[in-house]
Amino acid sequence: MKKVIGQKEIDVNEEGYLVDFKQWDREVCECIAGECNIVMTEKHWEVIEYIHDKHENQEPLSIRGIKKSGVINIKEFYQLFPGGPLKKATLIAGIPKPKSCI
Amino acid sequence: MSESKVKKMLFILSKGTIENAYAAFVMANGARMEGIESEIFFTFFGLEAIQKKKLEHLRVATVGNPAMHMPTMLGGLPGVEALATKMMKKEMEKLDMPPIGEFLEILSDSGCKLWGCKLAIDMFHLKEEDLIDELDGILTIGDFYNRADQDGTHLLFI
Numbered sequence: 336m337k338k339v340i341g342q343k344e345i346d347v348n349e350e351g352y353l354v355d356f357k358q359w360d361r362e363v364c365e366c367i368a369g370e371c372n373i374v375m376t377e378k379h380w381e382v383i384e385y386i387h388d389k390h391e392n393q394e395p396l397s398i399r400g401i402k403k404s405g406v407i408n409i410k411e412f413y414q415l416f417p418g419g420p421l422k423k424a425t426l427i428a429g430i431p432k433p434k435s436c437i
Numbered sequence: 438m439s440e441s442k443v444k445k446m447l448f449i450l451s452k453g454t455i456e457n458a459y460a461a462f463v464m465a466n467g468a469r470m471e472g473i474e475s476e477i478f479f480t481f482f483g484l485e486a487i488q489k490k491k492l493e494h495l496r497v498a499t500v501g502n503p504a505m506h507m508p509t510m511l512g513g514l515p516g517v518e519a520l521a522t523k524m525m526k527k528e529m530e531k532l533d534m535p536p537i538g539e540f541l542e543i544l545s546d547s548g549c550k551l552w553g554c555k556l557a558i559d560m561f562h563l564k565e566e567d568l569i570d571e572l573d574g575i576l577t578i579g580d581f582y583n584r585a586d587q588d589g590t591h592l593l594f595i
Contacts, residue, residue: 372548398543399535409546419473436467437534 341366352425352432356390359429368427371418379415383409386428396421396433406433442555447581452595453482455495455522455537459529461595462540469547477544478581479537483595484561487569491583492537496522514563538569545571550584552576 338347341362346354351367353359363365364383366377385406398421401412416423421433446468450461461477469476485491499505499512499521509515526536535543538595547550553568553575565575 358470371527393535397533398466399539401538402543402546408545410548413469413546416453419470421470422472435530435533436463 350426351433353429356429364427364429367429371416371423371427373416373423373427377417378407380410382412382415382424383428386424388428390428390430395435396425397435397437399437441471441473441552442589443468443473443591444587445585445591446476446477447585447590447592448477449581449592449594450477450479450483452485453485453495454496457541457584457595458483458486458495458537459534460542463534464593465549466540466544466547469549474548475544475582476550476552476561476581477575478538478552478554478578480557480578484568485551486537486555487541487551487572488567489565489569490567492541492569492579495537498526505519541569541571545573552581554578554581 336347336349337344338351339345345358345363348354353363365375368379373379376398385404386396389400392429394400398409398412400420401407402409407415412420412424416427425432446465448461448465450458452458461483465475465477479487485495496518497505499507499518500509502512504522505512507517507521534540541551551569551571552571553572555575555577558575560570
């Protein structure tokens with residue numbers, strides 16, 4: 336389905352996740368974050384960058400991975416993306432929702 | 438994105454086998470990952486999972502467990518339980534499941550509250566220093582029920 340995010344029409348799935356990463360940019364990112372009541376800070380961008388790296392290398396994301404990432408610890412991760420951090424962070428990063436149970 | 442009607446999950450872990458501990462941990466962590474509050478109350482043999490000296494030595498039950506597809510007589514032989522546990526841990530490592538100690542750290546950092554049962558701790562003559570540093574406190578079952586302080590709270594006995 337189509338959704339207007341910022342000024343652009345973007346393809347998303349029924350949960351609002353971007354279908355095509357090529358449509359993602361910083362403006363789209365900030366708009367989605369805003370919908371989640373998140374104001375992007377320097378630290379948020381660092382995490383998004385880490386998530387993009389992982390996605391590019393096709394490495395699955397997990398909370399254990401966050402612990403080992405060296406970018407952020409789990410406590411901060413929960414503070415930056417309240418209400419389900421991996422779910423929110425991937426939504427904002429424009430990549431699919433992680434399928435792992437851990 | 439649809440919001441879950443489950444707002445808080447309270448788990449009671451009463452068993453000391455590795456599969457039961459992981460069941461509680463995966464569900465408690467899964468709740469936090471969905472933005473749902475979670476807490477675990479460790480009682481009776483579940484206390485093995487929060488004792489510093491014992492938590493990395495939890496085992497899978499090979500006797501009295503039909504799903505192991507192993508004759509009971511065989512499951513009781515020396516070393517069988519240890520071998521089955523080793524194999525299970527290997528499979529879990531492949532799925533990037535953290536060991537018990539690391540999992541408790543992750544849960545604590547994720548905001549999952551960890552509680553010890555007062556009655557069972559007294560019964561097993563455990564001292565505070567025997568238990569993990571991440572423990573949030575020691576409660577009676579009544580105190581734990583009072584943690585169910587909002588609509589959408591669910592309580593699960595494992």
